[in-house]
Amino acid sequence: MHQWWLFCVLAVCGVDHGWCARPDVGPFLGAHLSSAKRWQQFRDVKAWSTNHGITGPWSLGFIPEFGRTLVADKDIKEGEIILSIPLEAIFTPDRYTTPVPARVVDEIASLNSGEHLMISRIAELIRTGDEPFGPYLRASVATKDVQGIPSCWTSDESELLSRVNLALGAYVNYTRSSWTDDYHKLSRLMPQLLEGISLDDSLWLRSWLGSRMLSAPEQIRLLLGPDIPGTRIPLFVPIVDYMNHDILLGEGIEGYLSPTPGLRMIASRNYSKGDQVFLNYETGWRMSISKLFVAYGYLPNLMSESYIGADFQMLFQVSPSDLRFVDIGLNTTRLQALCRWLHASEEERKRAKKFRDLGLIDSVSFLNEVLAMREMWDQLQVVKRGLDSLHSWVEGFPKSNPRLQTIRSLYHTQKGVAEQAILATGDQFPYLLTVDGLPPAHFVTTPGLSIPG
Structure with a gap:
C-alpha cells in the first residue's frame, strides 16, 4: 500500500x-x-x-x-x-567532433519504417553534424511551432521532425504508445552514440539533440545584423x-x-x-538568458510569446507603454519590408501610394505596412535603450579574456546595427507622416482591423 x-x-x-x-x-x-x-x-x-x-x-x-x-x-x-x-x-x-557510428545511424534510420525517408534525412544530419539542424529538433508538437525549419521541409516532415524531437527525449509523452516505443528504441541506441567519445563531445551532443540545456532556442531570439562566420x-x-x-x-x-x-x-x-x-x-532564468543573448549578439524575438515581452521589460527596465509594439514584433518579414521601403526611390513610393489609391493594393494592408515601419522605429528605440543599459555590464568583461572580448565585439556590432537602422528609419519619417489616413503614432494594428484611408 x-x-x-x-x-x-x-x-x-x-x-x-x-x-x-x-x-x-x-x-x-x-x-x-x-x-x-x-x-x-x-x-x-x-x-x-x-x-x-x-x-x-x-x-x-x-x-x-x-x-x-x-x-x-x-x-x-x-x-x-x-x-x-x-x-x-x-x-x-x-563542437561535437567524433563521427557517429554508422551502425547507430542505420538503426535510427530503421525506426518508423513508413517514414524511412524523413528519418534518413535526420540520420544523415546527425551523421554529418550539420549545426543548423540543432534548432529544428526543438520544434514543438504541442503548438505546431516549426519556426526556423527551412521551407524545403514539408509540413508532414516538420511534424514528424517534432515527433522525433520527443522521441529523442526532450519531453516524452508517455500516453502515446508510438512515441514511447520510439523513445525506448532510441534509449538503447544513445549509449552507443556516446561510446568512446570525449566528455565535452557528449555534453555538446546532449544539447544538440534537444535537451534542456541553454542552447539559444530560435523562438526567443532574432539575429539582427550580419551572421559573422565562426561566431554563432x-x-x-x-x-x-x-x-x-x-x-x-x-x-x-x-x-x-x-x-x-x-x-x-x-x-x-x-x-x-x-x-x-x-x-x-519561470523567473530569473529566462530573464538572465535573455540578457546573455543580447550581450552575445542576439535580440529577443518579441513576437514569439507574450512573456518574452515581460522579460524584455524587466531586463531593460522599460515601461509597459514602451512595449505596445509586441503585437507586431521585430520579425524578419517586417525587417525585410522596412529595408525594401528604405531603399525604394521616391518614385516607387509614389507609385505604391497611387496603386493603393486606385484600389490595386488593399488599403488596410498598405497602411499596416506603413504602421509596421513606424512601430519598427519604436522597437528600435527600445532595443537601443536596452543595448545601452548593457554597456557597463559588457565593458566589465576582462580584456585579457579573448572569448569574452569576442562577445563584447558582437555586442558593439549589434548596437551599431540598431543605431544605423534608427537613423535610416528616421530619415523616412517625413514621408510616413504624410500618408493619408495614417492613425496616430504608436497605433498597433491587429489582423482584420478596419482602418480609414
Missing part, C-alpha cells in the same frame, strides 16, 4: 506540461547505464564542471522515478549561492541540464559581474543535505 501511495504521488508530480517538476527523463549521460558507470560519469561531470569554474555545494544524483538530478551536498541556508557558472563555461566553442556558438550549461524544474519550489538564476561575468543561483529557502535542488524556469 505504501508503494502504491508513493507511485501515485510521483505520477502526479511527473505530469509534465513544460512547467511541472518532472525532468526530461532522457537516455543520455546516466539514465541507462549501470550504477557503477553512472556514478563514475557523475564524478567525471563534476570534475569537468570544477575545471570550467562551475562551483557550488551540490552533487549529481540519480532518482529512478525522476532521472538525473542535482542534490545539495550540505545544508544550504537561504541567500547562499547554490550554483555559480562563469560566462566562459556557458559560451563554450566546443551554441550556448549550453551542462549542470543546469541535470536540474528538474518546479514553478513553485525552484530557484531562479541571475547574472553577475564579479569576480567574472556569469550566472548564479541563490537559494530562496533552506535546503538540507541530500535535498533535490529544483530550478524555476
Whole structure:
C-alpha cells in the first residue's frame, strides 16, 4: 500500500506540461547505464564542471522515478549561492567532433519504417553534424511551432521532425504508445552514440539533440545584423541540464559581474543535505538568458510569446507603454519590408501610394505596412535603450579574456546595427507622416482591423 501511495504521488508530480517538476527523463549521460558507470560519469561531470569554474555545494544524483538530478551536498541556508557558472563555461566553442557510428545511424534510420525517408534525412544530419539542424529538433508538437525549419521541409516532415524531437527525449509523452516505443528504441541506441567519445563531445551532443540545456532556442531570439562566420556558438550549461524544474519550489538564476561575468543561483529557502535542488524556469532564468543573448549578439524575438515581452521589460527596465509594439514584433518579414521601403526611390513610393489609391493594393494592408515601419522605429528605440543599459555590464568583461572580448565585439556590432537602422528609419519619417489616413503614432494594428484611408 505504501508503494502504491508513493507511485501515485510521483505520477502526479511527473505530469509534465513544460512547467511541472518532472525532468526530461532522457537516455543520455546516466539514465541507462549501470550504477557503477553512472556514478563514475557523475564524478567525471563534476570534475569537468570544477575545471570550467562551475562551483557550488551540490552533487549529481540519480532518482529512478525522476532521472538525473542535482542534490545539495550540505545544508544550504537561504541567500547562499547554490550554483555559480562563469560566462566562459556557458559560451563554450566546443563542437561535437567524433563521427557517429554508422551502425547507430542505420538503426535510427530503421525506426518508423513508413517514414524511412524523413528519418534518413535526420540520420544523415546527425551523421554529418550539420549545426543548423540543432534548432529544428526543438520544434514543438504541442503548438505546431516549426519556426526556423527551412521551407524545403514539408509540413508532414516538420511534424514528424517534432515527433522525433520527443522521441529523442526532450519531453516524452508517455500516453502515446508510438512515441514511447520510439523513445525506448532510441534509449538503447544513445549509449552507443556516446561510446568512446570525449566528455565535452557528449555534453555538446546532449544539447544538440534537444535537451534542456541553454542552447539559444530560435523562438526567443532574432539575429539582427550580419551572421559573422565562426561566431554563432551554441550556448549550453551542462549542470543546469541535470536540474528538474518546479514553478513553485525552484530557484531562479541571475547574472553577475564579479569576480567574472556569469550566472548564479541563490537559494530562496533552506535546503538540507541530500535535498533535490529544483530550478524555476519561470523567473530569473529566462530573464538572465535573455540578457546573455543580447550581450552575445542576439535580440529577443518579441513576437514569439507574450512573456518574452515581460522579460524584455524587466531586463531593460522599460515601461509597459514602451512595449505596445509586441503585437507586431521585430520579425524578419517586417525587417525585410522596412529595408525594401528604405531603399525604394521616391518614385516607387509614389507609385505604391497611387496603386493603393486606385484600389490595386488593399488599403488596410498598405497602411499596416506603413504602421509596421513606424512601430519598427519604436522597437528600435527600445532595443537601443536596452543595448545601452548593457554597456557597463559588457565593458566589465576582462580584456585579457579573448572569448569574452569576442562577445563584447558582437555586442558593439549589434548596437551599431540598431543605431544605423534608427537613423535610416528616421530619415523616412517625413514621408510616413504624410500618408493619408495614417492613425496616430504608436497605433498597433491587429489582423482584420478596419482602418480609414
